[in-house]
Amino acid sequence: MSAILLVAIPLLAAFISILAKKFAPYLLIVVGLFNFVILFLLPDGFVIIGGFEQPLGINLLLDTYSRIALLLINGLIVIITFLNLGKYDKYASIILLAMASLNGLVLTNDLFNLFVFLEISGIAAYLITTSNKRPLKTFHYLIIGAVGSSLFLFGVVILYSMFGTLNMVDLIQKIQAVDNYDQLILPFILMFIGLGVETKLLPFNSWVKGVLGKSNTFSGPMIGGVYAAAFGFVLGRYITNVFVFEGNLLLVVTVLLCLGIIIGEAMAYSSSKAREILLFSSVAQASIVAILFVNGIILWAVYYIVAAALSKTVLFLVINKATKDKGSDELNDLQGLFVDNKVVGLAYTLITLSVMGLPLLVGFVVKINFLTELAIADQIWMIIVILVASVVEGIYFVRMLIKLWYKGDNEISVKYNLSFKIVFVVIALAFLVFGSYKAPLTSLDNSIDTVMEVVDNG
Amino acid sequence: MTLFDVITSVIGVLLLVLAFLAINSKSLIKSVLFLSSLSMLAVVSFVIMRAPDVAITEAVIGSGLVTALFVFTLLAAERRETK
Amino acid sequence: MIQYAAIILFVFGLYGLLTQRNIIKMIISLNIMEIGLFIFIISIGFVYDGVAPIISSVSETGLLFVDPLPQALVLTAIVIGVGTTALALAFAKSIHNKYQTFSLDEMEEQL
Amino acid sequence: MKNLIGLLVSLLLGVLIILTLASSPSFPEFGSVDINDRVAGEYLDNDNVEEVGSGNIVTAIVVGYRGFDTLGEVTVLFISALGIALIFSDKKQKRLDLKFKPNFMLKTGSRIVFGIILITSLYIIFHGHLTPGGGFPGGVMIASAILLLYLADDKFRSNIKGFKVLEGVAGSLFVIIGLLGLVIGTYFLENFIPVGSLGELLSAGIIPIIYMLIGLKVGSEISGIVDNFLTEGESA
Numbered sequence: 001m002s003a004i005l006l007v008a009i010p011l012l013a014a015f016i017s018i019l020a021k022k023f024a025p026y027l028l029i030v031v032g033l034f035n036f037v038i039l040f041l042l043p044d045g046f047v048i049i050g051g052f053e054q055p056l057g058i059n060l061l062l063d064t065y066s067r068i069a070l071l072l073i074n075g076l077i078v079i080i081t082f083l084n085l086g087k088y089d090k091y092a093s094i095i096l097l098a099m100a101s102l103n104g105l106v107l108t109n110d111l112f113n114l115f116v117f118l119e120i121s122g123i124a125a126y127l128i129t130t131s132n133k134r135p136l137k138t139f140h141y142l143i144i145g146a147v148g149s150s151l152f153l154f155g156v157v158i159l160y161s162m163f164g165t166l167n168m169v170d171l172i173q174k175i176q177a178v179d180n181y182d183q184l185i186l187p188f189i190l191m192f193i194g195l196g197v198e199t200k201l202l203p204f205n206s207w208v209k210g211v212l213g214k215s216n217t218f219s220g221p222m223i224g225g226v227y228a229a230a231f232g233f234v235l236g237r238y239i240t241n242v243f244v245f246e247g248n249l250l251l252v253v254t255v256l257l258c259l260g261i262i263i264g265e266a267m268a269y270s271s272s273k274a275r276e277i278l279l280f281s282s283v284a285q286a287s288i289v290a291i292l293f294v295n296g297i298i299l300w301a302v303y304y305i306v307a308a309a310l311s312k313t314v315l316f317l318v319i320n321k322a323t324k325d326k327g328s329d330e331l332n333d334l335q336g337l338f339v340d341n342k343v344v345g346l347a348y349t350l351i352t353l354s355v356m357g358l359p360l361l362v363g364f365v366v367k368i369n370f371l372t373e374l375a376i377a378d379q380i381w382m383i384i385v386i387l388v389a390s391v392v393e394g395i396y397f398v399r400m401l402i403k404l405w406y407k408g409d410n411e412i413s414v415k416y417n418l419s420f421k422i423v424f425v426v427i428a429l430a431f432l433v434f435g436s437y438k439a440p441l442t443s444l445d446n447s448i449d450t451v452m453e454v455v456d457n458g
Numbered sequence: 459m460t461l462f463d464v465i466t467s468v469i470g471v472l473l474l475v476l477a478f479l480a481i482n483s484k485s486l487i488k489s490v491l492f493l494s495s496l497s498m499l500a501v502v503s504f505v506i507m508r509a510p511d512v513a514i515t516e517a518v519i520g521s522g523l524v525t526a527l528f529v530f531t532l533l534a535a536e537r538r539e540t541k
Numbered sequence: 542m543i544q545y546a547a548i549i550l551f552v553f554g555l556y557g558l559l560t561q562r563n564i565i566k567m568i569i570s571l572n573i574m575e576i577g578l579f580i581f582i583i584s585i586g587f588v589y590d591g592v593a594p595i596i597s598s599v600s601e602t603g604l605l606f607v608d609p610l611p612q613a614l615v616l617t618a619i620v621i622g623v624g625t626t627a628l629a630l631a632f633a634k635s636i637h638n639k640y641q642t643f644s645l646d647e648m649e650e651q652l
Numbered sequence: 653m654k655n656l657i658g659l660l661v662s663l664l665l666g667v668l669i670i671l672t673l674a675s676s677p678s679f680p681e682f683g684s685v686d687i688n689d690r691v692a693g694e695y696l697d698n699d700n701v702e703e704v705g706s707g708n709i710v711t712a713i714v715v716g717y718r719g720f721d722t723l724g725e726v727t728v729l730f731i732s733a734l735g736i737a738l739i740f741s742d743k744k745q746k747r748l749d750l751k752f753k754p755n756f757m758l759k760t761g762s763r764i765v766f767g768i769i770l771i772t773s774l775y776i777i778f779h780g781h782l783t784p785g786g787g788f789p790g791g792v793m794i795a796s797a798i799l800l801l802y803l804a805d806d807k808f809r810s811n812i813k814g815f816k817v818l819e820g821v822a823g824s825l826f827v828i829i830g831l832l833g834l835v836i837g838t839y840f841l842e843n844f845i846p847v848g849s850l851g852e853l854l855s856a857g858i859i860p861i862i863y864m865l866i867g868l869k870v871g872s873e874i875s876g877i878v879d880n881f882l883t884e885g886e887s888a
Binding site: 462463466467469470471473474477478480481486489490493496497500503504507508509510511512515516519520523524527528531532534535539 | 557561563569586630633637
Binding site: 112115116119123126127135136138139143146154157160161166 | 551555558564567571574575578581582585610611614617618621624625628629632633635636639640648
């Protein structure tokens, strides 16, 4: 019973699933639940592969940080597959591979191994987006993804040529020992760009509009929710532990991220399509997460990713289901969606208010805490940018809610079956409960990412 | 300038020339052929840099399989345009 | 010298990718970029008058060897590159089914 | 205008890379690398070579030390083949009638060469741990032999169902060997078969077995990809 099962079992299931196509979706749900359960039983610490010690072979690191990520990823994949049972069954083997690669991405402690999993999850993402039936947009996403991972490999190889190791913990020890900082700027930039493509950071997210703008109830939640969360965790682990941003590099990165927030919110404000509003707001959220990690606010960034992933999954499910039934995602066509879907509407509203950060909801708790942490780190400019972004976000979300609740003369008939409703209500209630009952959130602290601990006493 | 340096610089220049031709040639078939010869040159440079494993893999995959896939895509496209 | 040629090749592939308006040319630029990257990785591990890392008998282990790790990385990266290229070509083929052309400009006219 | 921006961006990146690498103290000069201050020095160390037992150090790294990478890599090919089959899956496939018809020379020549290619690829796969080459080039060679049959006869369709089964079985066996390592030994992908003496055919424990499985898997996958590229939907 070791953490390697989280990667090996889905792989084995994927290889078997092509032999028995009919059972693939059910195999996927069973493997997802199996992963979800053993995550509560697995001990923290390193998992050595192949029997070779730390810098020679590859090893995986399981700590609270990656455990939260894995619970979120495997849980969401099971929910999304369960809700889309019957319609997207031929994608079951691909989802199994996506699950294996995302688990490996979060767990691995080896840089080249991360590149391999980056490629697998990338190819799985391109194939998931083929369900949008837009080959040109998927091709655009593939090209940018391939460029991103080539740049990442370039950065990894330069680091290997300088320090002679591919193991993350070993590398951090060697980076700490180096005095000439300027030579590290190049590999860090290349790897930051490589990871920035999949985490939708500013200059490399031109693929997001094409992919998520035309998404459906399967590709929307997968790419917008699960993939965004997984890559957010990976980017966070590398920003806090491996990358050392100082001086003008830190300035450049911060300006880039702030621009990402402002442009993301502005595009969401100016768009009239429901899916575009959601995807641009998730672009802005990705930049906020990156800023939090750059300032070392690990705990609240983790909660922000979890809240963003859950909320985006629900929002994309609701909007994409309505778009499929209505045929268009223009807000005017979706007017009055919640009038005869009271339960779904209530859950949707609660979650949107939490994303905006209104009191009594978990979004507020997360936002207040990371703003105070930013204030402690006296990052005044970033606080101003995030507050302005929240105001803009509030405006376009409220405008969207008003349209969705007020029918006007638009006639719309969208039916959500029971399993959809149950999932929405449960998540909305979780947002409400953890909004007021803050104890479990504040019981953890920044030490959930134990890489630095291992480096210091390793 | 040992013999080794001469050979590597010749290969370096040839690589760049072939890459330029591969990108800027008008017809697609020509640029695919330039790409195939580019990967053949890469095989030669791998052999010179004492990497036999990689040379065999790049030879079979780079100039063998990738070129074949490109040609099939172009043939299928050409056939459909003429129909 | 071949190390700088490899970097220039990588950047040249990136340039081709940013400027070409033909899908097949973009995939070719992607391949050029990857070939440049692979030559760079192998050049990192090269040692003057080193020997290929093949040991046929235990007595030979005293020789000066080339670095075997970059070769293992490139071996993996080549096969990954083929996977991505084959998928990109499959997309190019299905795009051609839909738009009857490979050039992005003609496709935009049809939209 | 777009070309100018593209040129500027790539020029800027190129200059940045070359300047940083030229001026950085810890980036070694071309060719003057001291292996021992890198991890690779351990791989070439005497008793490590004997412990893994594979003559070809690169194979020892690819399948032994970093076997998890190779498992990931086999998955990349698996998902590409799966994806390509998915993209072209909606129509019943029939052979693409290309303009060129295989003439006599091609037909007879390919029958002769087919056997030679197969034998060399099997040789490369089974000697992966002794001489250069291994599962991947061997597998792609098998696929190119089958590609030759496609070219030689334009009605030829290989047995796709059989390749799918072979692909699934070989992949599952690879993971099962890894899990056996976890059950018998204490680590995933651990070498639980005695290593034997260096240089012999049956040495290096599970490495030749894994390379043989990879060869079969890669061969069947890429033949599947070739078949997808050389066929088209019935209605087209």
